[in-house]
Amino acid sequence: MAIEHADVLRAAHLARLGLSDGDAAHYLDDLGRILEMVDQLQGLDTEGVAPLAHPLDATQRLRADEVTESNQRERFQRCAPAVEQGLYLVPRVVE
Amino acid sequence: MHDKTLSELAGAMANGEFSSRELTDHLLARIERLDGDLNSLITVTSDQARTAADAADAARSRGETGPLTGLPLAIKDLFCTEGVRTTAGSRMLGDFVAPYDATVVAKLKASGTVSLGKANMDEFAMGSSNENSHFGAVKNPWDQNAVPGGSSGGSAAAVAAGLVPAAMGTDTGGSIRQPAAFCGITGLKPTYGRVSRYGIIAYASSLDQAGPMARTAEDCALLLNAIAGHDPRDSTSVSRGVPNYTEELAAPLAGLKIGLPREYFGDGLDPAVEAATRDAIKVFESLGASVREVSLPHTHYAIPAYYVIAPAEASSNLSRYDGVRFGHRCEAPSDLIDLYKRSRAEGFGEEVKRRILIGTHTLSEGFFDAYYTKAQQVRRLIRQDFLDAFEEVDVLMGPTSPTPAFDLGANKDPVSMYLQDIYTIAVNLAGIPGISVPAGFVSGRPVGLQILGTHFAEARLLNVAHQFQQATDWHQRRPAIAEETR
Numbered sequence: 001m002a003i004e005h006a007d008v009l010r011a012a013h014l015a016r017l018g019l020s021d022g023d024a025a026h027y028l029d030d031l032g033r034i035l036e037m038v039d040q041l042q043g044l045d046t047e048g049v050a051p052l053a054h055p056l057d058a059t060q061r062l063r064a065d066e067v068t069e070s071n072q073r074e075r076f077q078r079c080a081p082a083v084e085q086g087l088y089l090v091p092r093v094v095e
Numbered sequence: 096m097h098d099k100t101l102s103e104l105a106g107a108m109a110n111g112e113f114s115s116r117e118l119t120d121h122l123l124a125r126i127e128r129l130d131g132d133l134n135s136l137i138t139v140t141s142d143q144a145r146t147a148a149d150a151a152d153a154a155r156s157r158g159e160t161g162p163l164t165g166l167p168l169a170i171k172d173l174f175c176t177e178g179v180r181t182t183a184g185s186r187m188l189g190d191f192v193a194p195y196d197a198t199v200v201a202k203l204k205a206s207g208t209v210s211l212g213k214a215n216m217d218e219f220a221m222g223s224s225n226e227n228s229h230f231g232a233v234k235n236p237w238d239q240n241a242v243p244g245g246s247s248g249g250s251a252a253a254v255a256a257g258l259v260p261a262a263m264g265t266d267t268g269g270s271i272r273q274p275a276a277f278c279g280i281t282g283l284k285p286t287y288g289r290v291s292r293y294g295i296i297a298y299a300s301s302l303d304q305a306g307p308m309a310r311t312a313e314d315c316a317l318l319l320n321a322i323a324g325h326d327p328r329d330s331t332s333v334s335r336g337v338p339n340y341t342e343e344l345a346a347p348l349a350g351l352k353i354g355l356p357r358e359y360f361g362d363g364l365d366p367a368v369e370a371a372t373r374d375a376i377k378v379f380e381s382l383g384a385s386v387r388e389v390s391l392p393h394t395h396y397a398i399p400a401y402y403v404i405a406p407a408e409a410s411s412n413l414s415r416y417d418g419v420r421f422g423h424r425c426e427a428p429s430d431l432i433d434l435y436k437r438s439r440a441e442g443f444g445e446e447v448k449r450r451i452l453i454g455t456h457t458l459s460e461g462f463f464d465a466y467y468t469k470a471q472q473v474r475r476l477i478r479q480d481f482l483d484a485f486e487e488v489d490v491l492m493g494p495t496s497p498t499p500a501f502d503l504g505a506n507k508d509p510v511s512m513y514l515q516d517i518y519t520i521a522v523n524l525a526g527i528p529g530i531s532v533p534a535g536f537v538s539g540r541p542v543g544l545q546i547l548g549t550h551f552a553e554a555r556l557l558n559v560a561h562q563f564q565q566a567t568d569w570h571q572r573r574p575a576i577a578e579e580t581r
Binding site for chain 2: 001003007008010011012014015016017018019027030031033034035037038039040041042044046049050051052053054055056058060061063072075076078079080081082088090091092093
């Protein structure tokens, strides 16, 4: 399956990754060759094979619904770029 | 001191030959003198190391010692370390100081080890040469024109150069085994779920696994004893007893059934690497093992399947870097979308962006089934190949990598770089353990022998590797930089 310039820009937008038109042209070539390599999979018959998501076929373990962590907001916000009064600062979203 | 193994160092400290503090100071001085060129460590934690070494010496004087008390090591910069910068080799996390310890780090601290620093790596563990680090390429201690391998290239180079006796790495598609092979050391990727992933910066969550890198299989066993086991904080870690991995090291190999996957000795394998590998296998025959050819028929689909699954998981995992809660943030964003897009464009390097784009594309509407579902189906076939082979043989052997370490800058094309991982990548898709041990040299660069076992066969792999190291001396060879007497 070929990939086009618009597909690269679409993926970049979905991934919230700033990409100029020139960057997209550069990646188009690489991604095209990677997908060409990946397309070898299409030649393999996988009819009736169940997809494998986890190498041990494990199921999600559950635990009791108990509070195990204390509030450490100040500590965890120390690595944030911009914080005020316990809140993360971002550009205005609602006018 | 710097050319000894962990177990030799532990013995010397028990005999009072030197203290952990003396050992630590010696290695820190070597790092200071030699690592400017090698670039194997991103952050050196001298002060914390001296404090930890003093604490280990104090514990020893009280008679409170364990097998790892006072032993120095380095930690790949993908493991969160409380109060210490943890970068994942990325500009995105260039100033990130982790507020907590990864479980592996906490366990190593509790066992009395002394971390000297955080090892260089390909950005977010994406790479096979360590050239993708924001903090610069790492040089191979055997030949500074060569790459050390990746993504745990700094960990491997630091051990090979005699800067630390051991290091922690992670392996998503070969990132412990291939750099171990390129640098002439021993590296173990445990079974998926054997070691907790909590606090390890995620790349591809269904493939990532942490493991030890050291000079011998025996040292890897000592370290695996300390880090293996269930962790309630990692729901994919396995609730299963942990054996004592050093106990079976001495078991004789008579009767061991070795399989050689036909597909691991085909086109693309450097003939000199093949010769070294076959010589190593003859050593096992002399130890009483039998050898037969087996087939892993879906081997050639492993790289294509991996380059759907790993980027898909990466694109999801890396969506957390939004410039808001932690990590790099662009200057003066005009709105929220601009904040996200520019922070991520500035923070991520080229290979990371490439994989985010591939993953986002293959997971997007209209492509999901053709790529992702298909790759997961192929993943089952690849795992089944291994399960079938382990019905016939105890372990599989082959080269870790098709070539010895290549030159810095030699693989500019991403696809040709990806193809380097042909013998290691299927192992992660199947979730089985694998170890690489030194097995010779080609043009002065080390060659690794890869030994694979079925799920949870780590004790067997370590035993087989250890017996090989009793019969050979490849693991005792040191590059000139490690033989310096100071």
